[in-house]
Amino acid sequence: MESARIVIIGAGAAGIAAATRLLQSGFENVLLLEAENRFGGRVHxxxxxxxxxxxxxxxxxxxxxxxxxxxxxxxxxxxxxxxFYDDYKCVRSNKEILSNAATDVLKSVASNLTMSHQPGLKDFEGSLGTYYTEVFWRNLPQTQAFDKTVACEFFDNYKKMLSSMDGADHLFEVSARGQLEYWECEGDQQLNWKGKGFRSLLRLLMQARKDDVADLGILDDRIRYNSRVQNIAWREVNGDIRIRLWNGELIEADHVICTVSLGVLKETHQQMFTPALPPAKCRPIDGLKLxxxxxxxxxxxxxxxxxxxxxxxxxxxxxxxxxxxxxxxxxxxxxxxxxxxxxxxxxxxxxxxxxxxxxxxxxxxxxxxxxxxxxxxxxxxxxxxxxxxxxxTQWFSNPNFRGSYSFRSMYTEELRTGSADLAKPLTDERSGKPLLQFAGEATHTNYYSTVHGAVESGWREAKRLTDYYLGEVVANLEIG
Ligand SMILES: Cc1cc2nc3c(=O)[nH]c(=O)nc-3n(C[C@H](O)[C@H](O)[C@H](O)COP(=O)(O)OP(=O)(O)OC[C@H]3O[C@@H](n4cnc5c(N)ncnc54)[C@H](O)[C@@H]3O)c2cc1C
Structure with missing residues (x-):
């Protein structure tokens, strides 16, 4: 554990969680390669x-x-x-402001659409958009003198709001059934960071000093910025995995944990990995979306x-x-x-x-x-x-992200794949040694699209390495 060379690609929430957990577990040779000139990734x-x-x-x-x-x-x-996100006003393009009474009814029907209220999702084969549309119109009170046109305008806007929560372009590409994979943690869904920003969480993970914004705590000297990885030759050659940066520099490692976003994987995986990723790994990259x-x-x-x-x-x-x-x-x-x-x-x-x-x-x-x-x-x-x-913001144009956060698309269902496939490590066939591991929000089965999902995925991959090395120790003791 002291000498194993671990390179983590990406210093976002998943990379930082993995690196800090590895260092706390006794690994000493841990390096983060980050394409941007800052840590945090989609926490900024x-x-x-x-x-x-x-x-x-x-x-x-x-x-x-x-x-x-x-x-x-x-x-x-x-x-x-x-x-703010419950009591907002609804204004129409003719400057009319909807009355509070009308808005309250519409918002209450709409907020009941979310999955905890919808056991019917389980058996629904189609998209979340189709499902929600049916349920919204079914549940809208018929008795009230409702202006259907206004209800339609409201629902168009609400669908956009729901899409923004899912990270989808629109709800008609989101799998209704797949939605059940996401677990909502009970409690307040919008806890804010008291004016300090989400970054304070990452600084806590690093054990950075509160009074020194430049301090990186236990990650001091372990993050290399402006270090965009171009290629990972992940099958060992003479015992080494070879990582090539965009400036041509080569770095050798025993294990690589790749935490780049699903958007980056989609765009670059064919060039980034040598040999190419197996079909079982390409399927979730194709199927999942952001x-x-x-x-x-x-x-x-x-x-x-x-x-x-x-x-x-x-x-x-x-x-x-x-x-x-x-x-x-x-x-x-x-x-x-x-x-x-x-x-x-x-x-x-x-x-x-x-x-x-x-x-x-x-x-x-x-x-x-x-x-x-x-x-x-x-x-x-x-x-x-x-x-x-x-x-x-420009989350799509930035080649280090290419989108915002992942969701289960209809195509994910078609390919019968998902985050669990994306999370599986590529190992040495004979020894079972993890060579190329994957972390990041999109690899979390239930908390995808969130920071807590990203953090858990980083810890998961750190544990995989700890378990592997502890297993080696036990095996050696038994042989001894
Ligand atoms: C607009 C927006 C709002 C959001 N709101 C919330 C919210 O309120 N709550 C919540 O929980 N989540 C929210 N999220 C989602 C959350 O930000 C992400 O799920 C989480 O931060 C992802 O962390 P990660 O480590 O998986 O990936 P990333 O943060 O993307 O980290 C990956 C890192 O890899 C780097 N990288 C990429 N390619 C390379 C390369 N070739 N070589 C080296 N480095 C590379 C990137 O620069 C990046 O730093 C939001 C996201 C966005 C975009």
């Missing part, structure tokens, strides 16, 4: 406005069974988020004017949507809404998903701002001030 907290913002993961989802919550619950690091979820951050000079508004969502009337689709601003259809942010009184955070998000990523900041300004003018009865600072 940066200073912005009055505090920090999280460009990626933002909330600790749930308490019971959530390893992150278990780690931080007694350390005063997380707190509940206000009801869509694009992006954020906008707008900092205003003063606190958001409509201070009793927790946020607002855009409900498109058919005729306005048709017009929008024929304009250069067509991508605004993917914008879900804007919401307030805890510990950030002068900030609004917007969300955009799917192919529209990917198009947005190609535009300049001023093109985006102009379009958003147009959107506000179209929907809102009040004038939105010009932001003093603006930021948008």
């Amino acid at each position: 907290s940066i200073p912005f406005a009055d505090n920090v913002v999280d460009l990626g993961a933002q909330w600790c989802h749930g308490e019971k069974g959530n390893v992150i919550y278990e780690l931080v619950k007694d350390l005063d690091m997380v707190q509940p988020t206000s009801t 869509g694009t979820v992006d954020k906008f951050f707008m900092e205003f000079e003063e606190p958001f004017e409509q201070s009793d508004w927790p946020g607002f969502c855009f409900l498109w009337r058919d005729e306005d949507l048709l017009e929008l689709r024929n304009s250069v601003n067509f991508w605004l259809e993917g914008v879900i809404g804007f919401f307030r942010v805890t510990c950030q009184p002068r900030l609004l955070q917007g969300w955009i998903i799917g192919s529209h998000a990917r198009h947005m990523e190609t535009l300049t900041q001023s093109e985006i701002l102009n379009a958003l300004q147009w959107l506000f003018e179209k929907f809102l009865t009040f004038e939105m001030p010009k932001p003093v600072k603006f930021l948008r």
Whole structure:
């Protein structure tokens, strides 16, 4: 264990969890290779406005069974988020604001769609979109004088919101049955990091000093930034696995734990691994999917004017949507809404998903701002001030991510594959020695798409190596 050379590709949540657990278990030769110039991956907290913002993961989802919550619950690091995402206003493209009474009924029917309320998912062969559509219209109260057009507009927006939770471009590509694989940890789903950002969790894992932002704790000198891996020759040659970086440098290892995102695997696996990955490993890479979820951050000079508004969502009337689709601003259809942010009184955070998000990523900041300004003018009865600072994310365009988080697609079902196949290590056939291991959110069977899933996957692969070496020790003792 002291001499085994372990190289971890990626210093996101999974890589950091694996590395810290290995070091704590007695391994000494642990190196993280990270393509970006920072650690954290899809956990990326940066200073912005009055505090920090999280460009990626933002909330600790749930308490019971959530390893992150278990780690931080007694350390005063997380707190509940206000009801921004429950009490938001619904505004139509003719500036009409839906009454609270109508919105409450629609939201209550919609929130009952989530899986804990839906045992019928188990036997449903189709997509989550088809399933939810049937259930939504079945459950909408018939007695109330409901404007079906408005209900339709609301549901269109709500489907986008659900897609953003699943990390899918739209719900019609998500497997309904596959959804049951995801376990929601009981408790608050939106615990925020008290203005310190999700990054504080990773710093806790590293045992970094709180008063020194540059300190990497037990990972000091073990992370190499700007080190993009190009190829891993994972079958040992003279006892070595060979890792080649993009600058041509070669690094030798006994074990590799690969934590790159599903998006990176999809794009690069054919060049990244020599020999090529076996079909059993390509299947989950092809079948599982990850869509694009992006954020906008707008900092205003003063606190958001409509201070009793927790946020607002855009409900498109058919005729306005048709017009929008024929304009250069067509991508605004993917914008879900804007919401307030805890510990950030002068900030609004917007969300955009799917192919529209990917198009947005190609535009300049001023093109985006102009379009958003147009959107506000179209929907809102009040004038939105010009932001003093603006930021948008580009999770798809960045070659080190190529998307946001994974889900069970319909094609995953077709291929009869899933995370368990992605998580299986490639081992030496004779000795059973793990050569190439896989960690990362997409490899978690039940907590995929989350940071707690990524952390557990890193620990899982660290344990695999500990078990392997302890097994070797026992075998040697028995021979002795
Ligand atoms: C917008 C957004 C919002 C989210 N919100 C939440 C949330 O609220 N709560 C939650 O729990 N989760 C959320 N998530 C999901 C969560 O961020 C991820 O599940 C988790 O951070 C993934 O960690 P990981 O270690 O598996 O992968 P990553 O964080 O992607 O780490 C992989 C690392 O590998 C590096 N890498 C890639 N290719 C190479 C290469 N060739 N060589 C070297 N290094 C490479 C990358 O730069 C990256 O640092 C969100 C994600 C996004 C994008």
